[in-house]
Amino acid sequence: GQQVMQIPQYQHVQEGEDFTTYCNSSTTLSNIQWYKQRPGGHPVFLIQLVKSGEVKKQKRLTFQFGEAKKNSSLHITATQTTDVGTYFCAGPTGANSKLTFGKGITLSVRP
Amino acid sequence: NAGVTQTPKFRILKIGQSMTLQCTQDMNHNYMYWYRQDPGMGLKLIYYSVGAGITDKGEVPNGYNVSRSTTEDFPLRLELAAPSQTSVYFCASSVVSAHYTFGSGTRLTVV
Numbered sequence: 001g002q003q004v005m006q007i008p009q010y011q012h013v014q015e016g017e018d019f020t021t022y023c024n025s026s027t028t029l030s031n032i033q034w035y036k037q038r039p040g041g042h043p044v045f046l047i048q049l050v051k052s053g054e055v056k057k058q059k060r061l062t063f064q065f066g067e068a069k070k071n072s073s074l075h076i077t078a079t080q081t082t083d084v085g086t087y088f089c090a091g092p093t094g095a096n097s098k099l100t101f102g103k104g105i106t107l108s109v110r111p
Numbered sequence: 112n113a114g115v116t117q118t119p120k121f122r123i124l125k126i127g128q129s130m131t132l133q134c135t136q137d138m139n140h141n142y143m144y145w146y147r148q149d150p151g152m153g154l155k156l157i158y159y160s161v162g163a164g165i166t167d168k169g170e171v172p173n174g175y176n177v178s179r180s181t182t183e184d185f186p187l188r189l190e191l192a193a194p195s196q197t198s199v200y201f202c203a204s205s206v207v208s209a210h211y212t213f214g215s216g217t218r219l220t221v222v
Contacts, residue, residue: 009151033210042201043154045210088153092208098144098169099211103153 002027002093006102014110019076021105023089032065032072033099035088043088081109113137117202117214124192124221132187132217134202140212142205143185145169145177147198148216154201160185192221 003026013019023032031050035043047056049065049072056063060083062075076083086106090099118133136143145157156169160179174196176188185204189196197220203211 031208035211042213042216043203043211045212048210098156098159101154103151 002091002100004089004091004100004102006087006089006105008105009103010106010108012108012110013079015081016078019079019083019107021074021087021107023072023074023102025070025091028069029091030069031092032069033090034063034072034074035090035101036085037088037104038085041085046087076107079107079109081111083107084109115202115204115212115214117200117217119217120215121218122220124189124219126192126194126221128192129188129190130192130219132189132200132202132219134185134187134214135183136185136202136204136212137183138204138212139182140204140206141182142207143179144203144205144211145175145185145187146201146203147171148201149198157187157200189219194221197221 005024033048034046036046037043047063052069053067054065060077064073086104088101088104090101093100115136141162144159146154148154155171157175158169158177160166163179163182166177166179179185200217202214205211
């Protein structure tokens, strides 16, 4: 079946450093979504990318969809302690809108 | 709009007991989902529904049952609870091809 992969699962950065993480799919995706889960919280939708090569920005976060629509990246500029959490990517699996989620990357930020 | 509401937030069950996790949404979403989240394992789909009266199995359905009698409600039933069902359970809803809205979760411990 379709796989959505996020490696590594954990990353630690110093506050102020930049951070980039990647998401790879075994198949071409019609769209890719990113979610953030704060410690002890629930996943919250961040963004959806649909077009090949699409780039979207939310303040210090930059999201990109690959040209082949099989991968995506999330870049955080000058990380802050508020960026702490687990970031999931997800892509739709076949019919019925079911999303396949990656295992997520848990970001910790040293103040 | 309250979004997706899950009850209870926390529960401790004894082995062999049964319980129902409640999920209701007020966004008139057709699609609803149940996920479980174990540490480092991401989100695994238990059951999903594409509309009232229609449910289907996800990746890890064993030990669970669902029903969807109304658009708003999608309860998850655990029969004969086992320690392996200790997890955090998230309900989510969406419209077709759109992002998910998650509830705040139910933290279940089976002892």
